[in-house]
Amino acid sequence: MRHLNELDERIVHVLALDARRSYADIGAEVGLSAPAVKRRVDRLREEGAITGFTVRVDPAALGWETEGYIEMYCRSKTAPADIRRALSRYPEVASASTVTGDADAIVQVFASDMRHFERVLERIAGEPFVERTKSVLVLSPLLRRYSAGSPPG
Numbered sequence: 207m208r209h210l211n212e213l214d215e216r217i218v219h220v221l222a223l224d225a226r227r228s229y230a231d232i233g234a235e236v237g238l239s240a241p242a243v244k245r246r247v248d249r250l251r252e253e254g255a256i257t258g259f260t261v262r263v264d265p266a267a268l269g270w271e272t273e274g275y276i277e278m279y280c281r282s283k284t285a286p287a288d289i290r291r292a293l294s295r296y297p298e299v300a301s302a303s304t305v306t307g308d309a310d311a312i313v314q315v316f317a318s319d320m321r322h323f324e325r326v327l328e329r330i331a332g333e334p335f336v337e338r339t340k341s342v343l344v345l346s347p348l349l350r351r352y353s354a355g356s357p358p359g
Contacts, residue, residue, distance in 0.1 A: 208253070210250075210255060213236060213238070213246070214246060214250060214255070216235075216236045217232060217236055217243060217246055217247065217250075218250065218255070218256065220232050220235055220236065221247070221256070221259075225259040225260070228240070229241070229243040229244045229247070230243075265300065265316035268316075268318075269318045270298065270316035270317055270318055270322075271316075271318070271319075272316065272317045272318065272319055272320060272322065272323050272343065273314070273315070273316050273317075273343070273344040273347070274314075274315050274317070274323050274327075274341055274342060274343040274344060275312055275313065275314055275315070275341065275342050275344070276312070276313040276315060276327060276330060276339050276340070276341045277308075277309035277311075277312055277313075277339060277340040277341070278309060278310055278311040278312070278313060278330070278336055278339055279308070279309055279310060279336070279337045279338045279339065279340075280310040280311070280335050280336055280337060281335050281336075281337055284310065284335040286304050286311075288335060289302065289304070289310070289311050289335070290302065292330075292333050292335070293313060293330070296315075296326060296329070296330065298315050298316055298317055298322075298326045299313055299314070299315055299326075300314040300315065300316055301313070301314040302314070309340070313330065315327075320343075323341075323343070327339060327341055
């Protein structure tokens with residue numbers, strides 16, 4: 207896949223903030239006609255730069271106001287695809303990444319309360335490839351610049 211040029215980046219940024227904006231509205235913001243924006247979006251989808259459109263939900267709207275992170279320590283030869291597949295079954299998982307250091311992955315979880323977080327933690331720890339976990343709870347978010355999937359802006 208080729209890297210996006212500045213105009214494509216601006217279009218993608220606008221879509222990442224609100225994927226429901228019209229091509230005309232996006233075009234007015236980036237200086238293109240609606241048909242030109244549509245052609246670019248179609249091309250970006252064909253090339254795989256845009257992989258889909260989704261909705262982002264505030265976890266608090268679901269009553270999930272407890273946030274924590276789980277470090278996962280996996281059995282040797284656990285593929286990242288296996289971790290991703292298992293974690294995708296948990297609606298409470300907001301993000302997951304493989305990481306450097308001792309842990310194999312770090313998982314961001316939102317839950318309704320401590321008991322809910324504990325149940326999710328126990329289920330994740332019970333996955334067949336997980337050797338152990340270590341978790342921390344967020345007391346107060348101090349700075350959040352980017353949400354998952356959104357470019358800086």
